[in-house]
Amino acid sequence: MLQSLQISDQHLFESPAKYLILVDAGSHDKLLKMMERLEILPMSEIVIATFLSDSLAHLYKPYKISKDTSLILEACGKWSKNDGMRNLCNELKIERRHNFGKYNIKISVVVKKNESINIKNFDDLLEVSGDEPYFFNDFTNIYNLMQYINATFTLRPFQSYGYLDDSTGKFSGMVGDIIEGNSDITGSPFIPTDTRCKYLDIIKTFEQYGTRFILKRPSLSFIENIFLMTFTKKVWIASTLVLILFGTVLYFLLNWEAKHKKCLRTKHKYTIGDITLISLEAVCQQGTFADSSTYSGRLIILLLFTAFMFLYVAYSAYILVLLQSTTPIRSIHELVNSRIQCGGLNISFYEAYYKVCKSLNLYLVTFMYVICDSRLSSFFKWGHL
Incomplete structure (x- = not known):
């Protein structure tokens, strides 16, 4: 019956399907010979109940490490009419069938350099190559798995995760390599796209994933010139208006005093140059040569010096605030155009991802500054662009 159905060719023995086969003692050996030709791999769940008599049966679970083993x-x-069912296999499913008897498993991996797989002892990785972080981090789990199931392995290196060629x-x-059957499993995780899932069996639980820029907000003083940031356009306009306003008032007031006050020692007329010099003295907080004889004139000069004194106080306080503040980087362009030096690992699926990226800015920045420059090294880096 099993031979006529060609049940293994239909993958009907694969998990989670379960089968119970009832056979008498005379047909037991014949059934086993028939199963030798089938693919009953470790994930299968088949129970053979061999009846030695009407009241006694032994239960077995057959499996094969591979098709050719x-x-x-x-x-x-064991089942008996008097005692019922006795379970002889109390092991957890994860603890069963983990002795592969040194069977060789072919594993395809993605590496930057084929020499990276020439490691004699994966138990003693004292120095891990800096341009192979994914391979050494991911393959550690596979290596531990091979030790657990008592299997050997052969690595097949590739420099690409694999993409569909529309022409072929x-x-x-x-x-x-996996689709063609040259390897048994992959040793490098990859993104399960729709096209890949049509041809591959995913044996790992899906998780949320994504490509992100993880960045700690830098100090604002590292990104911008905070000494120039304080003098915005409004500050320049306000300072200029203060100078013009006080300068105009002083010009008319001092000239009026020189003309009408008889007690003044100097009777010369104040020019625009004199008023400009007084204004610069107020800006530099250096005092002034002008000495008004009226309370209004002295008050105007005092207000002029006081205005710029508070301007400097506000400037100093603003500088202190900016020194302690951070700046948000909200886009890829802000990151690239900042003074921060950024780096990353050039991996094949990044390039494939950015080719179909919907963000034009991200696409241009990546191919202008990242992929084109990264051909010289496994790492890409951009700085003051």
């Missing part, structure tokens, strides 16, 4: 039988229980209809890189 011999069949393995697990004694999982085939995948390249690591994904293409």
Whole structure:
């Protein structure tokens, strides 16, 4: 029956399907020989109940490490008419079938350099190459898995995760190697796109993922010139208006005093140059040569000096606030155009992602400053652009 149905070709023995096969003792060996030709891999759940008599049956669970290996039988229980079912296999599912008997598993991985896989002992990674962080971080889990299941492995290196070629209809890189059956599993995680999921079986739980720029807000003084930021356009306009207003009042007031006050020692007329000099003296807080004889004149000069004194106080306080503040970077252009030096790892799927990116600014910045410059090194870097 199993041979006629060709059940293994239909992948009907794969998890989560479960089967119970009832057979008498005379047909037990014949059934096992038939199963030798089927793909009953470790994830299968088949129970063979071999009846030695009408009141006694032994239960077995057959499986194979691979299609070409011999069949393995697990004694999982015993049934009798008087005692009922006795379970002989109390192990958890994760603890079962983890001895692959040094079976060689082919693993395809993505690396920047093929020499990175030439490591004799993955248990002792004292110095990890800086341009292979993904391979060494990800393959550690695969290596521990191989040790747990008592299997050996052969690495097949690729420099690309694999993308569909519309002209040929085939995948390249690591994904293409898996689809063609040259490797058993992948040792490097990849993004499960719609096109890939049509051809691959994902055996890992899906998680939320995304590409993000993780950036601690830098000090504002590192990004901008805070000494110039304080003098905005409004500050310049206000300072100019103060100078013009007080200068005009002083010009007419001092000339009126020189003309009408007989007690003044100097009778010369104050020019625009004199008023400009007085204004500069107020700006520099250096005192003034002008000495008004009226309370109104002295009050105007005092207000002029006081106005610029408070301007300097406000300037100093604003500088202190800016020194302690941070600046938000809200876009990729703000990051690139800042004084921060940024770096990252040039990985093949980044380039593929940015090619279909909907943000024109991100696309241009990436290909102008990142991918074009990164051909000299595995790391890309941009600075003061």
